[in-house]
Amino acid sequence: MASAPHTPPTQPQLHSRWLFPPFPTSQLPTVSPSPMEEETYLELYLDQCSTQDALTPSRSPLLSPAVPYDVDMLTSSNPETAFNPQLEEVTETYGSFSAVDLSLLPDELSQENKDQTVIRSKNEIEENCKNQSWQTRLPLSSRMDTGLALNSSSGSSSHSRLHPADGNSAQSSPEKPHSLPLASITPMTPMAPISECSGIVPQLQNIVSTVNLACKLDLKKIALHAKNAEYNPKRFAAVIMRIREPRTTALIFSSGKMVCTGAKSEEQSRLAARKYARVVQKLGFPARFLDFTIQNMVASCDVRFPISLEGLVLTHQQFSSYEPELFPGLIYRMVKPRIVLLIFVSGKVVLTGAKKRSDIYEAFENIYPILKGFKKA
């Protein structure tokens, strides 16, 4: 090959390419990792990611201008080992992660892989095949970002090279997940035929997640230096920080644990948590990103007919509680999956208590026929 950075359209070559040291290009100032430049890269990347967040899944974010990025500097510890398993998974259907994974901080490897599979399984439920080709492109680009030495020009060229590679692998990707060692946690469930399912998809309203930054924090310092942070030690022993995109609130404790609330999807919650972690990191703390877990998901939807709650509470007594003078909704505790539903007379249904998106969908599909039976004429 004439120039080493140009990638041939097959995976193994990619692999070998990544093993080569990064190539400086005109767009990248320099390759040497000085902290200042790292920060500028981080900032550029972050800004780009924030614009990318607004993009719908069907648009590939990498078609937008240069991916400037050199996270390789950060993951100097384990570049090669990081890649090899990841490369195998390159053709996974990563999903609509248009918010490119901000692997700004060295992540626990297993955590990263787990996340991929979880996200992938979610998308299996949501997306149909039409989007799959996009999905395969996206993970590749994301993969490349995670700890890759990407130069912008070679990035874009390699990106274009990769497309044919994606094209080849697109067909095989649906099968891939099954054969991968880290197979999806939730098996690919086929969409139920329209006649059986309700046709209504609950919309996520709020996600509460926690992450461990794994270092002791000086809350006062954070409150003083960070924008949009409040700290009132007499009232509550945590810093309350807010960011606008994704619109979320975080509670940051001095132990290093953080709670992130307000996001509307799992990816957004993760992205927001990473942004908060980055803020903390920028302030000089050695923040990491451990054990990101979604604690609670809240979704709501509307069945569009009035429901007789008196009838429902009578027949489903062991699951429902209804005290209209206290709360206008009926509280239905579904056992499998373990979800709490708030059912209102107007037909609005709120589902909460879920740790996975599939639980919410399953719970709604379970309750829908029951609600239809109590439709108020």
Next chain:
Amino acid sequence: MNNTAASPMSAATSSSGRSTGKSISFTAELQSMMFSLGDARRPLHETAVLVEDVVHTQLINLLQQAAEVSQLRGARVISAEDLLFLMRKDKKKLRRLLKYMFFRDYKSKIVKGIDEDDLLEDKLSGSNNVNKRQKIAQDFLNSIDQTGELLAMFEDDEIDEVKQERMERAERQTRVMDSAQYAEFCESRHLSFSKKGSKFRDWLDCGSMEIKPNVVAMEILAYLAYETVAQLVDLALLVRQDMVTKAGDPFSHAISATFIQYHNSAEGSCMKPYPDSPESTPPPTPTAPSVGSQHSGKTTSGSLGNGSAGQDSAKTKQRKRKKSTAACGVEAHSDAIQPSHIREAVRRYGHKIGPLSPFTSAYRRNGMAFLAC
């Protein structure tokens, strides 16, 4: 029956004097509440006034007794424990109250998880709010429980028959409604005393008391007020049902003199069975006389076929157990509850029956038959 001092009818002067002096009236809300509890679409104003009287009197009395109790233990505020103490003798009602408290806790836990602002509010206000009422109740009952009966209530999963009956009645009521009427019905079901906290406090004249109730105690009082209204409606519906002649009723010739007093001549001939003691109600239940359950109200004739379950287990019944078949749906009374029904209901309720009646409740001594506790 010597509850005259406290019964609303005779105390009408004093309580009405109080209520006319006040400008606070819950009459309009009560009318809606009664509709949601089973009365006609537009309950009568007089009935609502009477119900308000009854509830007001009973709550004031209850508050005074609670104040005494808390004085006994040297506290500065009336708290939930005092009210729980007063109710300790009546297990069913206590259990209903506990369930209500736990539901309140549970609901705040859920609602908090939904809205992130609520989550923050809660965190900021201190983190022992989870299950606070449950903890209070459990700790207190733990401390006063000698025989283990009270604590057994926490694990008890028996169906609350009165609640069951109310649910069934509500379902029957709403079955025939269209969605607009149903929406109205639901709106009125949402009414409660707890939503009008300050008005409720003033109505009870809490400001002039030495020992005032705290927040949880106010919640319980609001609940008890609502429960009183519900009991009154339950009983009044029973009374009204009794007043209707039932064909083929073998006891139609037996009637008590006291009943006739309250009986409207307009209601027709006094062919109503009113046995002197509940024991002799037609078909189902010989309620064991030894229970002396001062359920002065009748356990109504299951003659219409829907004898509710548990009518027989007189032993478990405390005096508030009115087994109403509440077959009102069948008879389809479209008229509203009259004040006379309410009066009769209260009279029957307070009627002491059986040898053990003076011993069943702490506050019985003072003469007031509390409907809600």
